[in-house]
Amino acid sequence: QVQLVQSGAEVKKPGASVKVSCKASGYTFTSYDINWVRQATGQGLEWMGWMNPNSGNTGYAQKFQGRVTMTRNTSISTAYMELSSLRSEDTAVYYCARSTCGGDCYSFDYWGQGTLVTVSS
Amino acid sequence: QSALTQPASVSGSPGQSITISCTGTSSDVGGYNYVSWYQQHPGKAPKLMIYEVSNRPSGVPDRFSGSKSGNTASLTISGLQAEDEADYYCSSYTSSSTLYYVFGTGTKVTVL
Numbered sequence: 001q002v003q004l005v006q007s008g009a010e011v012k013k014p015g016a017s018v019k020v021s022c023k024a025s026g027y028t029f030t031s032y033d034i035n036w037v038r039q040a041t042g043q044g045l046e047w048m049g050w051m052n053p054n055s056g057n058t059g060y061a062q063k064f065q066g067r068v069t070m071t072r073n074t075s076i077s078t079a080y081m082e083l084s085s086l087r088s089e090d091t092a093v094y095y096c097a098r099s100t101c102g103g104d105c106y107s108f109d110y111w112g113q114g115t116l117v118t119v120s121s
Numbered sequence: 122q123s124a125l126t127q128p129a130s131v132s133g134s135p136g137q138s139i140t141i142s143c144t145g146t147s148s149d150v151g152g153y154n155y156v157s158w159y160q161q162h163p164g165k166a167p168k169l170m171i172y173e174v175s176n177r178p179s180g181v182p183d184r185f186s187g188s189k190s191g192n193t194a195s196l197t198i199s200g201l202q203a204e205d206e207a208d209y210y211c212s213s214y215t216s217s218s219t220l221y222y223v224f225g226t227g228t229k230v231t232v233l
Contacts, residue, residue, distance in 0.1 A: 062219035063219070112166065
């Protein structure tokens with residue numbers, strides 16, 4: 001069965017960076033894009049960007065350009081999202097999510113369990 | 122690019138039907154058949170309920186249906202059940218220069 005398992009909660013100081021991992025299993029990792037979505041407490045969902053695990057190509061929401069980097073290690077079927085220059089407004093649960101198909105799909109059928117990132121001095 | 126607009130809350134009694142609207146623009150909802158709907162229970166990850174406007178993934182009950190007219194998409198839940206109480210988010214591909222994908226503001230569904 002398809003699973004996305006994320007790394008554990010993080011507490012970071014303002015200005016620091018955080019790197020969240022997302023380990024995929026139950027399917028061919030390189031066949032489906034991985035997206036990252038975040039949700040502040042009590043707030044809605046916010047799309048951050050996508051990565052093609054096969055090519056390594058990425059696309060980021062302009063809001064995060066210059067601060068976010070999405071990478072992967074295909075040998076261990078794991079995707080990563082690193083966010084730098086953290087501020088208090090980045091406190092949120094971060095989710096990885098798989099695109100529904102291997103082509104032009106704009107929906108996400110499997111999600112990780114979420115990783116809480118807390119930014120506090 | 123602003124989030125797609127949804128009503129903050131919708132409620133209904135068990136067995137009734139409810140509809141949640143999702144209003145965007147011609148650059149997103151109105152321009153593409155890439156509208157999706159997600160259900161999220163408290164403390165849980167979102168779950169895909171509808172993709173490409175009206176398609177249901179396997180395992181999603183046929184009580185859930187989606188449609189679109191112009192710049193507004195809709196999710197209808199027929200035969201409302203207690204377990205349908207959750208937050209619902211629409212989403213769409215967007216041709217905005219600032220991002221590829223936009224979510225709605227979210228709707229809290231309450232089963233009375």
